[in-house]
Amino acid sequence: MIRLENVSKVYPTSTRPALDDVSVAVERGEFVFLIGPSGSGKSTLLRLLLREDVPTGGTVWVANWNVGRLARRRVPRLRQRMGCVFQDFRLLPNKTVGENVAFALEVIGKPRHTVRTVVPEVLDMVDLGGKADRMPSELSGGEAQRVAIARAFVNRPLVLLADEPTGNLDPETAGGIMTLIERINRTGTTVLMATHDRQIVDSMRRRVVELSSGRLARDDDRGVYGTVR
Amino acid sequence: MLFVWREALVGLRRNLTMSIAMVITTAISLGLLGAGLLAVRTIDRTEDLYYSLIAVQVALDEPTSADDPDCTTPVCRDLRSELERDPLVASVEYESRDAAFARFQRIYAGQSILQLVRPQSLPATLRVTMADPLRGTEIVDRFTGRPGVRNVVDQRSTVADLFSFLGSVRNATFGLAVVQTLAAVLLISNTIQLSAFTRRTEVGIMRLVGATRWYTQVPFLIEAVVTGVVGAVLATGGLVAAKAFFLDRLLSGRLLANTIPPIGMSDVLGYVGPVLVVVGTVIATATGYVTLRLYVRQ
Structure with a gap:
């Protein structure tokens, strides 16, 4: 589903590469934690997958798209098949919860009656059934993140990318978010989640890919956050 | 949408x-x-x-103007037929000295200037309506100074x-x-x-x-x-x-x-x-x- 072949990324303003010859493959339906200290290249990797940036070397594959070579006008098509969740939620501030979720369907041109039936379903799934008319500013962090997840999942993406989705949440709320992401993974959606949260990684025992200074440092099936020395 | x-x-x-x-x-x-x-x-x-009103006026000189109510003198007749043959010209109308005086009296009825003007001070005129009003100057150039012509005025220049x-x-x-x-x-x-x-x-x-x-x-x-x-x-x-x-x-x-x-x-x-x-x-x-x-x- 995701394949990186010798991918490098050098930002013009920096001498050290953000990613240095990274190769990694993620199969359909896998759940992968992407870990590493700040500046290790996690966010860069996610940005390359979303085509917010293009690699300076190597090839990035998502499904059958050669992401780095994708024509500009085809980028929306790629993003419509990927869901993404961020630490800072990134909800549209002047749209209600329901409209935020509906937006992901509107941009792919789903007819209005579909939107009207699908949005409440997804909101129910994330336990926000009664809050469709709230504004994002009225939500708690956990609720906002659940809206973001609903938006990411509503058009059944091939891949769910999550960039420290629990970074701003207390452990209990974070646990709820992880349960949701796992549930989405069980529907067959590939999940790639960048995180700093040792507790979550250790408790879930999933595949762990670790980056260090832009290089692939570790790739363990059923791994933990860090080996204690 | x-x-x-x-x-x-x-x-x-x-x-x-x-x-x-x-x-x-x-x-x-x-x-x-x-x-x-x-x-x-x-x-x-x-x-x-x-342009539908204005015309080029060919004023005739004193001898030609005198006693000619319908442009029968040879000079007037020649000028008139030459104008009528000209492709720039749509139509030509003759206004005799008497007719001009009558019009003058009508326009300035009741004003003191009437006391001063005699028919002799007004010329007979050939009123030329142009096919193309913008080319009146060509007629002015061609007919100015011709025998029997006092002067030629393109009314267009006045507007x-x-x-x-x-x-x-x-x-x-x-x-x-x-x-x-x-x-x-x-x-x-x-x-x-x-x-x-x-x-x-x-x-x-x-x-x-x-x-x-x-x-x-x-x-x-x-x-x-x-x-x-x-x-x-x-x-x-x-x-x-x-x-x-x-x-x-x-x-x-x-x-x-x-x-x-x-x-x-x-x-x-x-x-x-x-x-x-x-x-x-x-x-x-x-x-x-x-x-x-x-x-x-x-």
Whole structure:
């Protein structure tokens, strides 16, 4: 589903590469934690997958798209098949919860009656059934993140990318978010989640890919956050 | 599609003062353009009106004018037939000295100048109506100084001042319209950039969710188009008001009555209005499109 072949990324303003010859493959339906200290290249990797940036070397594959070579006008098509969740939620501030979720369907041109039936379903799934008319500013962090997840999942993406989705949440709320992401993974959606949260990684025992200074440092099936020395 | 309209309205409301400035500037520039177009129309009509009346007058000299009620002297007959054969000439009419005197008496009835003028002071004339009123000078050149001719006058030159006045009114309004349009274009461009800047996070999120560039930018374009259309409607309204409260009175007043034909409501609503809507829309759309292409990268 995701394949990186010798991918490098050098930002013009920096001498050290953000990613240095990274190769990694993620199969359909896998759940992968992407870990590493700040500046290790996690966010860069996610940005390359979303085509917010293009690699300076190597090839990035998502499904059958050669992401780095994708024509500009085809980028929306790629993003419509990927869901993404961020630490800072990134909800549209002047749209209600329901409209935020509906937006992901509107941009792919789903007819209005579909939107009207699908949005409440997804909101129910994330336990926000009664809050469709709230504004994002009225939500708690956990609720906002659940809206973001609903938006990411509503058009059944091939891949769910999550960039420290629990970074701003207390452990209990974070646990709820992880349960949701796992549930989405069980529907067959590939999940790639960048995180700093040792507790979550250790408790879930999933595949762990670790980056260090832009290089692939570790790739363990059923791994933990860090080996204690 | 509902989405983009809603976004555009939100955008216009968010920068309300800016939007108002944008609409006013657009309205003024389009209003000036409209005034210029009306001036052109009026000039054309005035010219039509005058050209059907004016002629080249070939005044005959004293011996030829005397005692010739219907152009039977050889000199007059020759001049007349030469004029009639000329392809530039539509028709020739002979006005004898007596007829001229009669007309003079009619025009100046009751005025003291009548006491001074004798028939002998008026020449007989060949009134030449031109096929092409603009080429009267050629007749003037050809017949001036010919035997039997006192002088040749192209009446067009006497109304030329009026036309040149109307022409400068037209040029001035067009000139102002161009300057004002430039201001409107810059203002629209600026407002779109501002609008796009205040919404850059939002647009960024939309793009991440998979919205196309088109989808996120159309609202800005619609903002511009709405400005253009509203501006054009206001401009047309302004012209209607100017016509009703100012021009109608001016043109029907003592000074200019029957000098310049009046401007009809159909000229404003049927001709200038639609032109302004089209021009306003095209300029606003083009400005919006170019701005988005050049300055809005998301």
